[in-house]
Amino acid sequence: MRAIIVHGGAGDAKRTEEIPERVDFVKKVANYGFDLLKSGLNAVEVAVRVVKMLEDHPLFDAGRGSYLNEEGFVEMDAGIMDGSTLSIGAVAGIKRLKNPIELARLVMEKSHHNILIGDGAEKFALENGLEFVPPYYFYTDRIIKIFEGTYGDTVGAVVLDGNKIVSAVSTGGTPKKHVGRVGDSPIVGSGFYANSEFGAVSTGIGEDIMKVILSFRISLYYPNYSISDAVKKCIDDLSGINGHGGLIALDKNGNIGYSFNTKGMFFAYMKDGQDTVVGGF
Template sequence: VVEPVLIVHGGAGTVSEDRIPGKLRGVTLAATVGYQVLARNGTVVEAVEQAVRIMEADRFFNAGYGAALNIEGDVELDASIMDGATKATGSLSGLRDLLHPISLARDVMERSGHNFLIGDGLVSFALDRGFRFLEPPGQLVTQYSMDALEEWKASDQSYRSGEGGTVGAVAIDANGNIAAATSTGGVTGKRVGRVGDTPIIGSGTYADNGLGGVSLTGDGDIIMKVCLAYDVLRTAQLTDRALQPVADELLDAMSAALGGTAGLVALDRVGNVAVAHNSLHMSWAYQRGDTVAYGASKEDFNLMPATDTPFDPLPGGM
């Protein structure tokens, strides 16, 4: 029997000091909400979905409400989810005006007969499934994301992840079932139609009960080139090493070879935790038993009782 764990990240990048408390509030809330699903015998798929939904609704993260804007000032969302027991996957890209892409990605996985939907077909599938798009459009845009786009336009216009803010979750239950989920708005100033690593299974998200589960964040155009999600889990298995040192090594190897930075949260097949990033910051949190661990940078490791997370249901508010 495995001790259930739910771990989340709130994105790898460089975060201004004044936004770190909001991110820590958000990830600790997401971790406890997701863990509660496991505690009441919900599935790992439901647990990671619910954890990600908390962060999608929170303006402090680059997913759902508050997501990064493309060059035209619009939010285009990518998401994926994977069930490690069946290896079922659901991905979507370029989604507009839907607060919770991860829930639609789950429906793609469970209800569409396919793995990945985009464009008009994604929209019609969403409507068929009863999803409600925000009317009028544009309600996912925040002042912070508009300011970030203006700053980007005034800068060298490189597609670095900036603050990051992609969100993700990985869970394992008492039976060793694992799931992973990731949701993002991509990079500020991206071309319309750009797809990053987040919806790509094996790059941004991966789960397999025999290997573990992982959710990635960071420079997606680089992460995609090395299929980092799958590589971390598979390399740990093949070399019979712990996920943590393997994750640290592969992140640094990617950056040395191709540039960019990234981060991840992962669980191995028995629930051991790995938190790794070579960006300056990455907010993360996990709950195991009655304890929540959390942090926002390399040296930052904090513990608190799970009962001490009295945060608002929507810490960022809409």
Template sequence: MTRLVTRLVATLMAVAASLPAAQAADQPVAIAIHGGAGTISRSQMTAEREKAYLAALQDAVEAGHRILESGGSSLDAVTEAVRLLEDSPLFNAGKGAVFTHDGRNELDAAIMDGATLNAGAVAGLHHVRNPIQLARAVMEKSAHVFMVGDGAEEFALEQGIRLVPRDYFYTEERWQRLQNARERERAALPQTDKFGTVGAVALDRAGNLAAATSTGGLTNKRYGRIGDVPVIGAGTYANNAACAISATGDGEYFIRSVVAYDIAARMMYADAKLEQAATEVIGTKLVDMGGGGGVIGVDRYGNVAMVMNTPGMYRASIDANGQRVVRIFAD
């Protein structure tokens, strides 16, 4: 009898121990990424360049998804996806960052944990190869949320985050666009550069959401201008109660509209679905204000939304059902 009871207890304990793993396996995962929205014209896109963009997007979204599928966290997934986009000269972030009016590169980034509402943001960086890694260090290894400029780079050095010489960010294409902008005496180039940003949102097997965004700002920008990307609630937001959002567009409008948080708030307080909330904010509210751009989002069920009011947005996603999307144009 004693032996039977012992076996029964052991069996029950084994079953109990297996429940979290089984539940984790049932929890869907999802990820979406973007490489910026704007006036992306088919007529100006060569077949070779389009192929390069699609390949870069595919690589980044698959890398993030592999992390999620293996049981990794949403924070790790979005960090890795954004890091890969930062390392590509195709996108206005990291290696491909545009130049300011005085010929420098100024990088901004932010990350947010939907489980804790912890966040980290950085701005005005000149030497950090991967700003998203520094934003995460601010969130996880400091008592602060937002660091800028020299102080942020000093913190990066203390944390062992890789710094690079300024010429690392030089690309001939970005430099020529700055020269064109200077000649025209304009604050910025058309919307292809204006909306350059990269971002990622993800849901992991623990049911946690995360969002990350990174940018090189505006071509020919002046006076230390900072856009929406590192502003928590404007360009980046995550909350397990609703969704994770990463935005790209007219930064000033996204800040004034608190775009990322507004989408989450509509879900939490008006019971809106992700696609509905994103469409209301991007397709109506932002348009009425005169702003352009787009967002990617994922909710706690693994539903994905990629919404824009522009002719295109570099984007890719893998939803809870494993459906893969990699697109550039709106149509």
């Protein structure tokens, strides 16, 4: 069984005119990822490629679309986990890298560490030939206009290639965040998690998500509950502390789960036996 689910963030889409384009794009990303799976690429490669697509699109809070912090520059986080080996790679406080998810993968595959931050992480990226961009790359008209925004919308993907599950996440964080703030996204178990049974990625207000360890929290309910019901119970728990966010997941059999307690969440999924991609907000 092969399956993929992606998200483009949970929250209140204040710029409602963007909703159709954003829904169409996450559906395009899921469809592209599933085509890659059918071509034989493994889940790590597929997860990185689809998250890069979301990082490169200016309408999502990751990569080029990252929100600016209180001083007007980006600080991006990303993470990835291979459920078959429990290998982890995460980065935080990235300012100049085009695609932080690529660096998270490098940390997982080419370092002895699980997480690197700030200048040290960017030094590791430079040593490994990743692409850097100038600051103005991130200063899109949209980001400047919504500098006063009130929520974050991390991007992420969970991929099953028939052998293993991989979860990947990337974010620019919350608007006008304190310099040095790190949210849930690069924190394993909170922003992302994968093992041999299921994989998950969270989105929303990171400070709330970390309190309930949202992505790993599925293990409290699954497999006694279906992955879909387990995800819903996790969001109920988030609501119980007045937290706000969303969660996507899939299990080893390709079953899909997603839920949110915000006004919406951009999502799309595709799996074997499914004729067309499903997505929405």
